Amino acid sequence: MSKNDIEKEFWFSPQERVDFYLNGLDSFEIDLEVFKKIKNSNEWNQKELHLVSFEQYENTFTHWYCKYIVHLPRIRNIRVLPYYKAYKDLHSLMNFFIPFDKLGLKYKAFKYPLFYGETGYTDGIPCLKKSRRGDDEESVIFNFRTLRLTQPCESAQKNDIPWRDKKNSVIWRGATTGQEQRVTFVEKYFNKYDVAFATTKQKPHLAHLKKAKVSIKKQLEYKFVISLEGNDVASNLRWVLSSNSVPIMPKPYWQSWIMEEKLEPFVHYLELNKDLSNLEEVLKWASENDEKCEQIAENGKKYMAQFLDDKNDIQVQKLLLEEYAKRVSYKNSIK
Structure with a gap:
């Protein structure tokens, strides 16, 4: 096996990935009148659910802004941008435009149903989302919000240190988002490890469980980094996998x-029980199997490489949008 083959041992073929993202989608007809009702069914869907074509944006200010400006370091985290209502919408549009701009995707007039948020009821319509629950049988995944989820991988790789130079301990910082999983974890381990909330703005009554924020660079001084899902996917998982550290986490649901469901415990990460009660046991095993843990960290980097290879990844995005446009049609019209 060549060095190149070894480096790609955890890669999936473009078609395997597209099949996963399409979530079993075959031929599907979207009734636009039904779509309109779903969009207007609640305030959340009104904000997050849209029919979008590249053609409607091509050569507009929004297209130019997404292509040349929004990704710039001093711009990407600004939440109020000129001529646009929400920064995350703009971040998602930036990703949607890429296969058209870079590879000349021909389905410019086709309207794709995009959902910008994490959750939302779409009544069977196969919308393109950045994430889906494990039991979601309708949503199609697209590579949205990379500035938040994927961009930090570059920082991790740039600022990382060798495994042997890392602290043989664990760290976690995060927000109080999501269900009670994070609260349960921090309450249990706050006084035992470097585990705490970095912000409690959403749940101020948890301020006693807060510690100072820790940069990615500083977190990578630890061999083990906890990864916990919040409103949806764990936002730190991609950069931890792409580093020389090992993620410790429950089996992914989102x-x-x-x-994420393709990740294997003891191959790409160390697994916490669903109730998060076994961290001490995991760390004890890790201390007795240092070489195996170093290999797990290496496996994570090989796995993430397929998503960080721009040439390969954009081809997958293009194939996904092509397949979607071939399988989905519309009836009726929105007046």
Whole structure:
């Protein structure tokens, strides 16, 4: 096996990835009148659910802004942008435009149903989302919000240190988003490890469980980094996998562009029980199997490489949008 083959041992073929993202989608007809009712059914869907074609944006200010400006370091985290209502919408449009701009995707007039948020009821319509629950049988995944989820991988790789130079311990920082999983974890381990909330703005009553924020560079001084899902996917998982550290986490429930369900415990990460009660046991095993843990970190980097290879990844995005346009049609019209 060549060095190149070894480096790609965890890669999936473009068609395998597209099949995963399409979530079993075959031929499907979207009734636009039904779509309109679903969009207007609640305030959340009104904000997040849209029919979007590249053609409607091509050569507009929004297209130019997405192509040349929004990704710039001093711009990407600004939440109020000129001429646009929400920064995350713009971040998602930036990703949607890429296969058209870079590879000349021909389905410019086709209207794709995009959902910009994490959750939302779409009544069977196969919308393109950045993530889906494990039991979601309708949503199609696209590579949205890379500035938040994928861009930090570059920082991780740039600022990382060798495994042997890392602290043989664990760290976690995050927000109080999501269900009670994070609260349960922090309450249990706050006084035992470097585990805490970095912000408690959403749940101020948890301020006693807060510690100072820690940069990615500083977190990578640890061999083990906890990864916990919040509103949807764990936002730190991609950069931890792409580093020389090992993620410790429960089996993923949410799925995104990196196909979390394909990750294997003791191959790509160390697994916490669903109730998060076994961290001490995991760390004890890790201390007795240092070489195996170093290999797990290496496996994570090989796995993530397929999503960080721009040439390969954009081809997958293009194929996905082509397949979607071939399988989905519309009836009726929105007046």
